[in-house]
Amino acid sequence: MNAISKITPARGADERAVPREAVLTSATDPRGVITFAGTDFREVAEYTAEQLLNAPHKIVRHADMPKGVFHLLWDTIKTGKPICAYVKNRTSSGQYYWVLANVTLTEDGYMSARIHPETEYFEIAKELYAEMLKLEAAGKTPEESANWLLEQLAAKGIPDIETFSVLALDAEFKKRGIVLPSSETAFSLMDEILELVTDMRQLAQDIETGFKRVRGEPVNLRILAGRLEGAGAALGTISQNYDAMAQEMYELLGRLYGNNSGALQDMHVAVSHGRAAQQFSQLLKEAVTREQDHLVEGNPAGLLTAQQARLDNICAQRIREIANAGKPIPDICRSLRRRINGLDVVKLLCKVESGRMRDVDSGLDGIIERLQAFHDNTDRGLAELSSKASQIQQKMSAF
Ligand SMILES: Cc1cc2nc3c(=O)[nH]c(=O)nc-3n(C[C@H](O)[C@H](O)[C@H](O)COP(=O)(O)O)c2cc1C
Structure with a gap:
């Protein structure tokens, strides 16, 4: 034909x-x-x-x-x-x-x-x-x-x-x-992994946005401390602690999701390039089949097969990169969750101060509420991130 x-x-x-x-x-x-x-x-x-x-x-x-x-x-x-x-x-x-x-x-x-x-x-x-x-x-x-x-x-x-x-x-x-039947499973796996990585990037981005939002809270605490003069000394210290710990968390988060860097970015690049290699490899496989009926003298179709093998190797290498980039993610999430617990202590101290200043409309309650929401959301996001990272590791073993 x-x-x-x-x-x-x-x-x-x-x-x-x-x-x-x-x-x-x-x-x-x-x-x-x-x-x-x-x-x-x-x-x-x-x-x-x-x-x-x-x-x-x-x-x-x-x-x-x-x-x-x-x-x-x-x-x-x-x-x-x-x-x-x-x-x-x-x-x-x-x-x-x-x-x-x-x-x-x-x-x-x-x-x-x-x-x-x-x-x-x-x-x-x-x-x-x-x-x-x-x-x-x-x-x-x-x-x-x-x-x-x-x-x-x-x-x-x-x-x-x-x-x-x-x-x-x-x-x-x-x-x-x-999609050739021989490629089907590998294609779906790669698509599923890419979807998980995309979700994880969204979760990390949401956490980062939350961070940016509460960044002003230590400043609010310091302003409050200034207003309360002597009585606010404890708040000043709490604010400094909070600032330092949040900064540490921010740096950890950067290892996960930075501006064009971080584990999730590396994973995303590896998955999308791995998938492109898969797709290109299949196109060459189709071309090889076609050449079998139409080969012309002096036109070495072996080039196609060799290149297909090369692309399969690139894909295998990308799969290793996905696994390597994903390895530190559960540890980073664990460290971040530990620090969230540390921030919770700071928040508790705020609560104590708020109790002591019952008679003053300090604005502390609003700050505590915002910190509480941020801590809860971040902890939930990190738990989900961790779980998706393990789902990816499981899928990787199917390749
Ligand atoms: C593998 C390969 C495939 C290419 N395929 C095309 C093609 O299909 N059409 C095309 O115009 N140029 C193609 N090029 C680019 C040409 O070599 C060339 O750069 C282009 O036609 C512009 O001509 P010029 O560089 O003399 O301006 C291909 C190059 C390579 C290495």
């Missing part, structure tokens, strides 16, 4: 359709000279293997593609990192087709696997590319244009190109809806 017989409708008059099941593969040497061109790629691009092999990859370049995108692509892959980018390519007869291309490092160059794009990330990319073309026409260099693209992504809450890559691949992969 022809690999692209089940063509999905093309969107424009000159547009050549990329079927949902197609995986357009190619490999290059380190300079971008084509060393392998898969069946689906050749069919959509309307080239023979002979025309593509040893040609520079820009043979399929479309004039509508901003230079900044390729600048970013090379900048990324040269450091060994994978990248996903939406690319418009020109076919041999002058038509065009859009793909989400996923490019990774191989033993001796790079490999790309491309699929039909249709998610909201594709729409974002097309809008940004249109602006980049204008900027480039107005004299911006490819580097400036690439930086502009990164700034726009950051403004949309996507901090870097790696994050964009894993988000776009995941969205397109899921929309494509093809």
Whole structure:
């Protein structure tokens, strides 16, 4: 059967359709000279293997593609990192087709696997590319244009190109809806782990917000101490203790959830990259099956199998990273919960002072109430965090 017989409708008059099941593969040497061109790629691009092999990859370049995108692509892959980018390519007869291309490092160059794009990330990319073309026409260099693209992504809450890559691949992969039976269990496990990590990040963020909210309380206590003069001396000391202990907790919390750092961030990166490797590996597996019927002389399909094995190794490494990053979490949660108990003592002292000042409207009761709520919420959040961390460790053992 022809690999692209089940063509999905093309969107424009000159547009050549990329079927949902197609995986357009190619490999290059380190300079971008084509060393392998898969069946689906050749069919959509309307080239023979002979025309593509040893040609520079820009043979399929479309004039509508901003230079900044390729600048970013090379900048990324040269450091060994994978990248996903939406690319418009020109076919041999002058038509065009859009793909989400996923490019990774191989033993001796790079490999790309491309699929039909249709998610909201594709729409974002097309809008940004249109602006980049204008900027480039107005004299911006490819580097400036690439930086502009990164700034726009950051403004949309996507901090870097790696994050964009894993988000776009995941969205397109899921929309494509093809999961090989052999990948099913591992995919669901990874999705479940990612969901747990996402929940844990939310819990940690809530705890951090709570911290920020009660940060002012020691100051309130000190103000109160000043107002009460001699009688407030105890409150002054209590406030200092509270401040010091809360600061310690804040630092511990940072090990769990910091600004782009901490165990939960490391876990999140490892899971999302592990999942991207899983997905890319499956695409290559599909491509390998397709090549078995369409192999052309001089076109070594073994490259696909080798790269698939490489991605499986990357995935296994990411899984180890998830486990390592998750290990200290229960200990950190335990230490934090111990300190919450310490803060409870401070809160009790406040209560004693409040009792002694029964006749004065000290405002202490309000402070105590807020501290109580914060302690309860934080303790509950930490218990939940711990429990989710153990659920992850359990799931890890299923890999
Ligand atoms: C593995 C791999 C796959 C690539 N695939 C494409 C592609 O499908 N379309 C494309 O225009 N450029 C692709 N490129 C980038 C080209 O090498 C080239 O940078 C791009 O066409 C822009 O041409 P220029 O650098 O001469 O401006 C690929 C590069 C690599 C390493």
